[in-house]
Amino acid sequence: MGIRNKLFVTFLATFLVLILAAGGFFFFAFEQSLSKYIDERQQAQVERLAEHLGVLYGQRGSWRFLLEEPRLLARLYWLAGDREARLERDGGGPRRDRDAPHHLTLLSPDKRPLLGPPPPSRLSEQVPIRVGDAVVGWLAYPDQEAIRDKLDRRFQERLLRFMSTMALVGLGLSLLVSWLLARHLVAPVTALTRHTRRLREGEYEARLTSPRRDEIGQLIRHVNGLGERLDQGRRARQRWFSDIAHELRTPLSVLQGELEAMVDGVRPLNQDGIAALEAQVRQLTHLVNDLHDLALADAGNLRYHFRPLDLDSLCEDAVDAVRPALERRRVTLEASLPPAPISGDPVRLRQLLDNLLQNSLKYTDEGGRVRLTLEADGDQWRLTLDDSAPGVPDDALPRLFDHLYRVESSRNRNTGGAGLGLAIGQRIVEAHGGTMSAAHSPLGGLRITVRLPGSA
Structure with missing residues (x-):
């Protein structure tokens, strides 16, 4: 697998993990917050209903008006803020509990059921109904674990649909961003690969241009510096060989000319001629020795x-x-x-x-x-x-x-x-x-x- 594919998979996996983690956290936090909100809202509605019932009890003197007309409790509860009770009431149908909230129970001061379903033995909350300082009854309602199932299911279904849609959108964005990031990060590496291949083939004059100021830009500048040094070394090596050949050619040409002149009889073979030859040999020997010392010094072997x-x-x-x-x-x-x-x-x-x-x-x-x-x-x-x-x-x-x-x-x-x-x-x-x-x-x-x- 190439580095581009590796980066693409890495970025995509990272984004997906982040999306799933953020979505799960959001779902959990929102559901918990909503549950707390529903609990507080339910309690506030029952307390308002208890206040209304206290006023009516003070006006009527007993609970007979409510027992004779149970649907009045549902209307009062709707006025207290329960829109779900109104929806059930408007739906109609031959239901026995449609005239009163199915989860509320009116209790006497000694907590005997007067109206509504029997309160559950557990997970039950009770709110007192007061007239002045006297408690004239109680409103009992079950905890939200018992009454919010329908709302929870609808809410969870809507929330899951929304999160599924967002997850699909996030997946699409993750694919796009991962591909763009992988391509952006691998592009200079690919360019460096092509450039080093050209250097390997001897194109030392090739250069890369990049305005980047990060580590990759620094690497590109170092590679350009390497190419420049290689180019300088090639030119120096060519010049070095040319200069050596030129320096060796001169004394050798003189020696050849002197020897040819002596062989042809143009120059006599005497002490002066031999001395001239010896001077050229000495110069050639000195040059070779200097080249040898310099080669050893450059290699660090002197x-x-x-x-x-x-x-x-x-x-x-x-x-x-x-x-x-x-x-x-x-x-x-x-x-x-x-x-x-x-x-x-x-x-x-x-x-x-x-x-x-x-x-x-x-x-x-x-x-x-x-x-x-x-x-x-x-x-x-x-x-x-x-x-x-x-x-x-x-x-x-x-x-x-x-x-x-x-x-x-x-x-x-x-x-x-x-x-x-x-x-x-x-x-x-x-x-x-x-x-x-x-x-x-x-x-x-x-x-x-x-x-x-x-x-x-």
Whole structure:
């Protein structure tokens, strides 16, 4: 059974239970209230009749006038409010009790029957008839259990017919409302099913539109977000494969061209030619190693061995290693490195520092400046690397940490860069619980800011 049918049956059963419960409660409460009303009305009628009889007894001096004309009691009772007695009297017929109410009994002061049927031995009520303070007789009538059967049957029949009609109307409304509710609630689920089927078939650009603000609307927005992430992943994967193929093609093409030139005798096979080939192989090996490290970092499989260390000592070693290359390009290096104890992997952090400094070495014009500063920032250490021109456009700053991204206006493959150093560095920083960001440098080039948590 589908979810729509389940909801339909659930709503229908709920509505029917509510209708039956409400109808039963209404029937019981109304019948009890009506019974109480009839009892009170009957008592009020008999009391009014007793007052009339008291006045007549005071005028006549005895009950002879009533015994000689019994139908007078029925007329008096009708005047007191009993319309049922009038209906019976108007119906006519050779009945002995049609001239007096069949359920009233006139009793003497000592409670001997004078007129009417004998009062029942139980379920009997008696109302005194007074003239002044003296009791001149009694009116006895049975409790409603004995006299209201005919009215009850007619009332119950009418009430049951009415409730049956209302139950049928309620059933029809329940069917309609249950169907509409089930359809309304299942419609977004059906749409989500179709949408997820399209996502499974690779249509990641498909989106659902819904103005809902409830949980289903939130689910639709989450599914749309999932589709967007899948679409971004597909585009990134396509771009990633394209960039890798492009980066590998360049050194391979150079190697192929050099080897073909040597084979054809265009270029002599000497030390210079072998060195050129070795440089291309080294660049290709470096690219493959970077791709391997980045793949491990993205998969969370890049191994780290954390231990207490001094970040300033790592920075000094990295600066000493790159200083000769900077001096050859007449690039001035400034370093401010106070003691900075942290917990981290020295091999990976050294890889991070080498990538950052090599990035500045490759893309800083000759005669420029590089400044490396380390300072405390709350419970973190902030490492800032600034270099001079050329700078980076504003739209390129958020993409510097993407795989294989390079700012073509200032970077070229002759420097040996593949656009993976910053991406690998960001993964290393994130594995240490820190952050890495790029901004414009006050020196005119690029500023890289690394924040790492200090040692506890």
